[in-house]
Amino acid sequence: MASHDRASVEDHQAIPLAAAGDQRAFAVLIGRYKHMVYTVVQRVLRNDMDAEEASQDVFVKAYQQLGEFNGTGKFSTWLYSIAFRTAISTLRRRKEHPTSVDDLASTLHEPSDEPRLFINDRKDLLEWALARIPAEDAALLTMYHLEEMSIEEIVTVTELGASNVKVRLHRGRKKLAELLHLHLREETWTLSTNG
């Protein structure tokens, strides 16, 4: 892999090399998919340190299981399923055995739906709203809207039933829309009273 430009190496070239133990080829895959993995893991765990550690776990597991990736499906979907399962199991472990004050606090009370003023941009607004719906639903909405996965792909990744996925997506979308409207209405009210 010495002379390869990172961007020019396709997944189908890098995967067999990485599976054969070429760590530079695997570094190319990490660089390509780390934001995708971090996004889903962070939206489930909602904690930067946990998300960083879980992202590392995801890639270590992926490296160890690369020999089992048969290449019939998309690599991103395969990786996404490892990321989702890792995030969910970390979340469950954290709820069962809270190790920090933050963990304990998050198990004791969910974030309130009260509109938060002074959200600077759309990113903060989306993260604020996603943090107020169940973690699994936030991940499902990310898969559907950002990764543009089909219901079938989401079923493969999450191992949930198709009807369950549809219900969760519908519920999540509805709640997210309510939260965003709530925030925007509050923002409009603030602007009108200040103006």
Place this chain on the structure above:
Amino acid sequence: MDAEHERVRADDPLRVLFHDVGHLRGPVDLETNVLSRLAEHAAVVTPAPPLLSKRSWYVLSAFGLVILGLAFKLSTPSYSGIGTMHGLQLPNVTAFFNSPWALTAMASIVFLLALDRFLGGLKQNSSAI
């Protein structure tokens, strides 16, 4: 998914918002941290298939049983009539199966192959976790 569904999905304000925001930025040193962890924990686990497949086990077991049965029959004093069949030399066959070295060698082969199969199963289970 039909074209109409795709069009509706493309115009969805939530989809637009998700795409505007895009992915969260993963840690810059993620590659380094993962590679150093891999260096600590060693190599890729590619489960090696057992030397003998299940089918081979059945075939070999059946063959072994036939041989043992035959040897047992041939070694019994009351048995007669098959000695000339298939050019088998009775004294050699019975002597071979009566030898502790031959029995130990066969038992060792069976034991090692069974161990290989057992360890192969363990590896596959652990890599699936």
